Amino acid sequence: MEPALNINGLDEVEYQLIASIQNGLPITARPYAEVSNKLGVSEEEVVERISSLIKRGVFKRFGIVVRHHELGYRENAMVVWDIADKDVQTMGNKIKTYPFITLCYRRPRQLPEWRYNLFCMIHGKSRDEVTQLLQEMISENDWCDMPHEVLFSKRRFKQCAANYISQPGIKT
């Protein structure tokens, strides 16, 4: 919570900026001006700093964030794979080329309880659709022998933007 720490290469203004927009811009005629008033900087500076955060890769993107479930994409499957360490990168880079994949990450195994080290997410309108997309990807790449499990979601208990920065006085 200590902006002075700045371990992330962010300065004070960027830190405050992220705190105020992480849950979304105000939907008003001049949203950046509204944000700038809170931060005590100019509207131009807010815009420039957002551009800079995009360019530096701190923001992967900046725009509309849709909620899949509400838009009819009710099924999401987390597919987890047990892949030899030397092959994970190649496979991860292949998986990400499929348009229905929303996430693809390498994570550590937790043996003996958890053998899987590659995770990807597929969103679809039905379970059949998700299964079909996965099967297509598996057969196109000859991944039939790759140990994997499909974890369909059931109840969603919580889904919201991450609060990267929490500060008193800023509504999150």
Next chain:
Amino acid sequence: MTKALDKNIEYSDFNNQSYSSLEQVLMNDFQHDFPLTSQPFHDIAERYSVDVAKIIAIYEKLISEGAISRIGPVIKPNVIGASLLAALLVPEEKLHEVAEMINAYPEVNHNYEREHKFNLWFVITAADEKRLQIILNEIKEKTGYQLLRLPLEEAFHIDLGFKLKWNQH
């Protein structure tokens, strides 16, 4: 979030037909490159030759309905703060109670039941690694259930937006 959960029931017959073509475009076209201009909604309005008030009203509606979660940044994981995917092996009858306990942490931003022996999956994003581990240890102590800590080691693909297909069911 409770609000969104409650809405799930109302959304049982919710489908793509509920959206006008303008609404569909407004959801799909600005997932990247939302205008970084003084009056972004005005610029969007000009592009589609509609009134700016209409654009603002549509975005307000989409946000209040929950179709859009926000207009803002998708922040690269672990650039700011520390985050982690965790899974817990919870007896079925305790699942709701444990999920609520976990949801009570503001640092928890996703929490799903999944079909697996490890049946509760949640993402924690905390200010730093220390706070992250404090939360995980608390959850472990409070529940006593088996816990998986699965930090991100390498991202091949992060949420880069999602092309909604309106014509399919």
